[in-house]
Amino acid sequence: MTLPGRDPAQGGTTVIPTVLVPVRLQFATNPATGKPTVLDAAQDVAQILHSPVFAKAKFGTDDDTQYMDAMLRATTGKAGGWHTLLGQPEVRPVTVEIPLEEGYVLTSKRTGTQMAIIDRSYLQRAVFKQIPRQEGKLVIVVTRNTAFECCSWGTDGVDEATGNSFVLASYLASAPPPVDEHDVQAITGQLAEWVNNPVHDPLFRVTRDYTLPPPYTRPGQVAPPGDNVVPGWMLPTTHVCGSRTATGTPQNPLATNGHDDLAAGPALAVSAGGTTWHVADVALMGWYTGGAGPYSWPDARMLQAAAVPCPARPAGGGGGRAGAREVAPPSPVTAVPSAGATNGHALMGNWTGQGPGGTFLRLRDVSPQWDVIIVALSGNIDHQAPEGTMVEPEHGMDMAQLKEDIKWLQSRGKKVQYWMGGGSDYFTLAHAENIPNFVKSVTQIVTEYGYDGVNLDYETPSMVLDPGDTDFRHPTTPSTVNLIAALHQLRDHFGPSFTVSMTPEGQQIQGGSPSYGGQFGSYLPLYWALRDMLSFICVQEYNTPPLEGLDGEIYQLGSVDYDVAMTELLLHGFNVGGRADNFFPPVPADKVAVGFEIATSTPELVMGSMQYLITGKAPVGTTYKLQNPRGYPGMIGAKFWTLDADRNLNYTFSNQVGPQLHGFPSK
Numbered sequence: 081m082t083l084p085g086r087d088p089a090q091g092g093t094t095v096i097p098t099v100l101v102p103v104r105l106q107f108a109t110n111p112a113t114g115k116p117t118v119l120d121a122a123q124d125v126a127q128i129l130h131s132p133v134f135a136k137a138k139f140g141t142d143d144d145t146q147y148m149d150a151m152l153r154a155t156t157g158k159a160g161g162w163h164t165l166l167g168q169p170e171v172r173p174v175t176v177e178i179p180l181e182e183g184y185v186l187t188s189k190r191t192g193t194q195m196a197i198i199d200r201s202y203l204q205r206a207v208f209k210q211i212p213r214q215e216g217k218l219v220i221v222v223t224r225n226t227a228f229e230c231c232s233w234g235t236d237g238v239d240e241a242t243g244n245s246f247v248l249a250s251y252l253a254s255a256p257p258p259v260d261e262h263d264v265q266a267i268t269g270q271l272a273e274w275v276n277n278p279v280h281d282p283l284f285r286v287t288r289d290y291t292l293p294p295p296y297t298r299p300g301q302v303a304p305p306g307d308n309v310v311p312g313w314m315l316p317t318t319h320v321c322g323s324r325t326a327t328g329t330p331q332n333p334l335a336t337n338g339h340d341d342l343a344a345g346p347a348l349a350v351s352a353g354g355t356t357w358h359v360a361d362v363a364l365m366g367w368y369t370g371g372a373g374p375y376s377w378p379d380a381r382m383l384q385a386a387a388v389p390c391p392a393r394p395a396g397g398g399g400g401r402a403g404a405r406e407v408a409p410p411s412p413v414t415a416v417p418s419a420g421a422t423n424g425h426a427l428m429g430n431w432t433g434q435g436p437g438g439t440f441l442r443l444r445d446v447s448p449q450w451d452v453i454i455v456a457l458s459g460n461i462d463h464q465a466p467e468g469t470m471v472e473p474e475h476g477m478d479m480a481q482l483k484e485d486i487k488w489l490q491s492r493g494k495k496v497q498y499w500m501g502g503g504s505d506y507f508t509l510a511h512a513e514n515i516p517n518f519v520k521s522v523t524q525i526v527t528e529y530g531y532d533g534v535n536l537d538y539e540t541p542s543m544v545l546d547p548g549d550t551d552f553r554h555p556t557t558p559s560t561v562n563l564i565a566a567l568h569q570l571r572d573h574f575g576p577s578f579t580v581s582m583t584p585e586g587q588q589i590q591g592g593s594p595s596y597g598g599q600f601g602s603y604l605p606l607y608w609a610l611r612d613m614l615s616f617i618c619v620q621e622y623n624t625p626p627l628e629g630l631d632g633e634i635y636q637l638g639s640v641d642y643d644v645a646m647t648e649l650l651l652h653g654f655n656v657g658g659r660a661d662n663f664f665p666p667v668p669a670d671k672v673a674v675g676f677e678i679a680t681s682t683p684e685l686v687m688g689s690m691q692y693l694i695t696g697k698a699p700v701g702t703t704y705k706l707q708n709p710r711g712y713p714g715m716i717g718a719k720f721w722t723l724d725a726d727r728n729l730n731y732t733f734s735n736q737v738g739p740q741l742h743g744f745p746s747k
Contacts, residue, residue: 082308083365084148084278085164088156093163097217100125100169101207105196105223107178107185117185119196121224122173124251128222130353131264133271134166137352137359139378147268147359148275154377155364169220176206180657181547181597189632193225193254197587197625199598200228200235201541204248208239218274219246222267226250229540229587229599231625231637233266236274247274262358265347269332269360276365277308310368312390315679316383332362334382348378363387407442408435413730416739418448420493424747425694427738428452428618428673428719429726430499433477436728440477443485443496446723447731449738452616453489453723454535454581455482456499461507468509468518468566470500472525486530495615497581498525501537503623508542509562518566523573533579533615534570536606538563539623540599543588543606550596552656552664555605564609571613579615582607583675583719586624589617590649592664593627596657604656604664614671618719621646622677630654630707638680641704643689647674651693651715652707669714670747676718678725683736690718690737694744714747
């Protein structure tokens with residue numbers, strides 16, 4: 081593992097030259113208000129310079145020093161005269177214009193405070209067009225009250241165009257409620273991740289990097305040049321191996337699900353220059369790699385033991401045989417039996433076959449509470465074949481057994497769908513002549529395995545609207561138009577029993593309310609064109625940015641208020657891009673499901689949200705008021721990522737949420 085600074089044994093102080101780039105975000109005129117909006121981080125520069133990012137603060141019993149230096153000293157156990165400091169920065173303000181399709185501004189109706197959501201890649205490109213190569217310097221790019229799709233306060237890495245090593249984060253100045261993060265919390269969180277993986281690019285060398293001794297490195301671990309790569313780890317609270325945390329560079333496990341989510345995770349209040357600041361609590365390198373404690377910092381109580389590695393997952397191949405992969409043992413907790421879903425409400429989820437301890441969870445061994453099962457095996461786009469060609473990945477399992485289990489579930493009244501998409505694989509159908517590739521390959525898979533239909537989960541950047549595509553009823557983006565045509569052909573081939581469902585990210589549906597274009601609202605034309613054949617649409621409310629509800633207030637993920645407010649945008653309808661003349665009509669309740677992630681949710685949260693949405697009975701503590709006070713009794717139900725995680729947590733969710741949904745009155 082490499083960390084910034086010189087070898088601690090040598091002592092001395094290393095100073096990293098720094099460029100601070102406050103960004104003035106200038107948003108396009110909002111068609112709803114007729115006014116432009118500006119969020120300028122230049123007004124926050126003085127505060128940042130006096131914060132623990134650059135100024136000395138008290139961290140425990142160590143000497144007063146900067147946040148980064150104190151973190152490195154806690155990691156290495158080195159005190160005395162050894163320091164790695166950020167130099168006083170050169171300040172280089174830039175202005176970036178944000179068109180409607182690249183971001184939007186939310187305004188709390190109650191407080192008037194504002195918060196922006198913008199496309200992170202767009203901002204990064206725009207900034208580094210103005211900031212050329214900064215040889216041997218760390219570039220810290222700062223925005224004001226800005227989150228990035230979806231859904232983070234920032235990022236760090238190396239800009240491909242310039243080679244600049246950078247940290248990008250937002251200064252949170254009087255952020256609107258319910259945002260709980262403050263001042264430099266997000267900046268310190270991203271800086272901490274950069275510390276744990278500082279080089280990224282072999283061209284970046286501030287000083288000599290040093291290598292930590294075992295157990296910080298493990299036998300057989302291979303890292304890309306210049307990157308620290310850690311073993312996959314399970315989320316410390318739910319002990320689930322999250323899909324975004326299974327491999328790769330260190331990311332803060334104390335964030336919502338380990339990939340910089342909003343909220344940014346717990347914070348510690350420290351004093352610098354007579355002012356109280358909020359800095360991010362983060363995992364130290366020893367946590368990721370099984371080293372000695374402390375494991376978290378500045379609050380050592382946050383993580384009491386080293387990370388639990390994710391179980392190994394055998395690769396596919398060899399004719400699709402599971403080989404030596406052991407079948408998951410029975411759970412010590414009995415799954416609640418299902419009497420059959422007769423009330424029109426359903427429990428739905430994705431299955432990936434990941435049992436506890438690296439075992440293989442058979443499809444038939446999921447809880448009987450699940451009514452719709454989506455077989456979500458990654459890598460189902462054949463990039464070696466012509467555009468649009470889909471495949472059924474093997475992933476080391478017995479595919480004949482998979483076919484048997486699909487039939488077995490269907491014989492018990494379950495629906496089984498073929499999953500297409502995910503955030504880790506890029507899909508496009510940009511050329512009309514390739515529509516037959518898609519239709520033929522999906523037809524073959526559905527026929528061979530006996531699927532009831534397909535689930536669309538093409539995430540950003542797969543689903544992005546082209547510039548000038550402004551009418552969801554008449555899309556012009558070729559990939560969108562061609563995918564719609566292809567799905568109509570599939571429906572014509574298989575007939576009315578063929579089911580189509582959608583699992584978009586939040587910015588791809590509700591994100592079309594404040595702004596339409598690019599990734600924002602990119603699923604609206606898909607829904608509109610396929611609405612007559614759609615079995616359900618389920619927005620990933622674990623992959624949804626903060627948004628305004630119909631009451632004009634801003635809501636952030638992780639509460640009943642958020643789940644209900646975001647779902648009612650679909651159930652009630654909303655003005656696309658804030659324009660009263662471009663209304664997206666209500667989606668019928670029997671086609672609407674709420675999407676949850678088991679790794680970042682609780683049964684209590686889910687059950688409270690479903691109770692409020694379906695019956696209109698608000699749990700204690702909620703503030704959002706339904707536009708329809710009686711609720712939406714026709715709502716289909718809830719969908720989860722993943723069924724495997726539910727089984728590995730001994731049916732914690734299905735044993736509670738399933739009976740609740742199946743116990744509601746018939747819709």
